[in-house]
Amino acid sequence: MTWIGRSLPRLEDPSLLKGHGTYVADHADGALHVAFARSPLAAGEILGIELPEIAPGGGQVFTAADLHGVGVIRPVLNRPDYRAVGQPALAAGRVVFPGQAVAVAVARTAAEAEDLAEQVFIDIEPQDPILTFDAALAEGARAVHPEAPENVLVEGNLKTKGFDEAVAQAAVVIELDLRSRRQSAVPMETRGGVASYDRATGRVTLVASVQMPHMLRTGLADVVGMAESDLRVIAPDVGGGFGQKMSLFPEYVVLVWLARKLRTKVAWIEDRRENFLASAHSRDQAFFVRGAFSAEGRLLALDANLKSNVGAFSCYPVTCGVEPLMAFGELPGPYVVPEYRGRSRGVTTNTCMMAPYRGVARPMLTFTMERLMEKAAKALGLDAVEIRRRNLITSFPHRSPTGVVYDEGSYLQAMEAAVAHVDVPAFRARQARARTEGRYLGLGVSVFSERTGYGTPVYAQRGMGIVPGYESVDLAMDPSGNVEVRIGSSPHGQGLKTALAQLVADEIGVVPDRVRVIAGDTDATPYGWGTFASRSMVIAGGATKFAAEAAADKLKAIAAKMMEVEVGAVVLDEGYARVPGTNKATPIPDLARAAHHQSQRFGLEAGIRTSGFYDPGGTFSNACHICEVEVDIETGGVKILRFVVVEDAGVLINPMIVDGQIAGGVAQGIGNALYEELIYDEDGNLLTTSLADYLPPTALEVPDLEILHMETISPESVTKAKGVGEGGTIGAPAAVLNAVADALAPFGVEIDEMPATPQKIRLAIRNMAIRNTRAPADV
């Protein structure tokens, strides 16, 4: 019997669903509360900070001037084009984005801390804020940071040898000028931390809602100026991260400093407004792309000028290179791109820092490549599916012009399966019928690759000063036969503990609920990189498999001695060590007990303790999304009628969990496509600071998904599983927006921006109707 491949109910769920989960705010009992006074302006010199008069016992307020010995957050990228910018824990001398923390108030309750924080008067000589890449790149623009006089923090450039020749040979060159508006990952639980000082040992424990506890400990120790061993970081239950909780934020530096300074326990639970203002943003990108095609519809060359607004600072540890360099490196996506010219800039502005958000640059680059295919098909008179057939990668390994190596995938097969499942001819008939009734249906296809589970080689290639990627796992079986797996990954809702338990169960022959996975505590787990970049199943899973294999070997050795057979004759299955073909069987708990309590019998080290390490090169999963929409041409409203996903993530350890990842990702992708937009006004005030203004889709806006699976086995993953954490978000926007464009084809409306809000869609229809006399008269 195998556990891999079964949709086992998640071991994590009973406690979470019954309200027994413990989130960071559940750890705040007995703490003093912290509130930050934040800059009301986007940019300016701090002339002075007036602190409130506080009665004895009424709390305390601190500013940058108090933070003696505290350094700045300055992540490193070893590239000549990278401009390192330091982020202070509290603003010193100047403010560079609205919401930047300037002072910190500590009081008995959260309300009292807020009372103090709002009485802090920050006297700022304002500067004209630089909010957009156009403003930042304008001739003579003020430098946001003196370290980067051109306002460019990172820039990638590449031109392949045959580029000019390929463009010259093209039958048609398609131009795209696409825009993704600024978005937020909107985790249900905002950021938060509780730092407590232990007077006995002098250590600080920080419980925080984060994705990378070990990395956070390193970063905090460096910035605060303390030994890592004096700091313990715990990620308890975390209510969503999506990348937003990967970075080292100034607020955590202040909390650790406060706990040491006041020798007490302090708690900060971020509110939604702060989360929108001052956590991290993403997706503020503009791509200008030209695709040169042959008459047969083959893409000969791609020419890309990519801009990413990375905000005021560079996120630690992955840096502000994350969006611009991924856009630059992975633009070709699932397509063969023989020649490439790319320029990609990370532009700094007086806005909230950019940090990774599920998908990182790929929602936008998939939107770009998929619009390119659609427009090229139209220009060449080809079917939109057919042109993709002619350009998708079909031989592996494939090396892209930017040097990315693709392992085995099923780009073409997944698309064919999705197209067949949808029944395109039947849709076209319905679409034609609907148009005669004044209803506008559209179908959109999106094919994409998702690079997952990559180890140190990929990060090292980016020149990161801190090179993440590997995972270590420590496994132990206790004398009762239960297994503890300590991992450096830090799952926060993905169901990884269940999936790893299934892996271990198959190796060791125990049931999954005898496997306890311990994560998210730097005192209890090996150093690792947390959970991000669709990596944990592949990398922590691989390391877990190695550790479990070693444990199985030891159990077999003990069993062989106990049953007096050759090791090779022993199998572990359903709680027993058995010798097939005989009636010999020993319960695994008996082996565990013997390993601990009768160790003298075996000539082996006592106990069952093993470890595993994995640092793979990475594996691509892939999928095709097809979306059907109806556009209300009078309001611009879009309703999603159908959403099909054909996903290839290799072997599915737990298919239900994979489907859950896809569903959540698609929901966020629908938000990116149609709803979500962070808006600054021209003075730099963020106008979208609540969930009444910033609009993630709800259950009512997300359709039921039809999910089909394919299985391509890659040698790049020892568990044969590929990552699947981001694909939903990567692929969905292009599918939705291509569907909207298809629905509006009779009007000739171009969809060049996400989100495509009702206002933008309706105004585009009206503008085209005014310009285009052939459009229906009723518009």
Next chain:
Amino acid sequence: MKPAAFAYLAPTTLAEALEMIDRIGDDGKILAGGQSLVPAMNFRLARPGTLVDINGVAGLSGISGDSARGISIGALTRHAAFHTPPFSGPLADLLAKVVRNIAHYPIRQRGTFGGSLSHADPASEWCLVTATLGATLHIASLTGTREVAAADFFRGTFTTALQPSEILVRIDLPPLGAGWGTGFYEFSRRKGDFALAMALTALRIEGGTIREARLGVGGVADRALRLAKTEAFLVGQPAHAETFAAAAAMAQDSIDVSEDIHAGADYRRDLLGTVIRRALAEAAA
């Protein structure tokens, strides 16, 4: 996101509540369902010194009457009370149709009819209903009860004729009996969001001709607006699409529409026409 400090009072009778708000004056705020006030306090946009919680005041909730005679609604009646039509007939059906557009299910369990009117959000569905149908609002104070027409009650965004010493206690909706058809159309970004534009109408049509008309729009200006001139235009016209388009155009020309991040003036004016046409078509169907 914690409110500034405030005092909290919980009267159990209307007389007690009126005495309290009279004494407190400007610095007080009445807490009914709290679905707008409490978030505003948490954002510290509202900072009442004293909250007077009327949820324990007896006799302020309940619905009586019927479609033909008109309906009387206690101010503390929760939105959810209209999830199923409280009576038969066009008026009750209209209220049941409208209520599903008010925010979300949990909010409708707590939010109150009178609270919505007193808060006077320009995109409030109940404000639109009362303004369009010509409701009478009963307002109590220590000096007695006065009646105010909905048309005179709404003064602008979050602004009404209510004095700090007054409580809205009851709302009377006039009859909408047999022979009336009603229509309501709202467009919002997501289900349950504030309307970017909405229209509510009631038409009495005989032999294809409109004999009586009520028409109002919400979410497009600083308050819900009853469109009296357009109503007058509709009366005597044939109930078909051309009439509705002409009515929509009249409204579009006469209203100075509001703007926000989800709908600029151009788009909102355009939507205004669409929601009017759709509401009228529904009423005539």
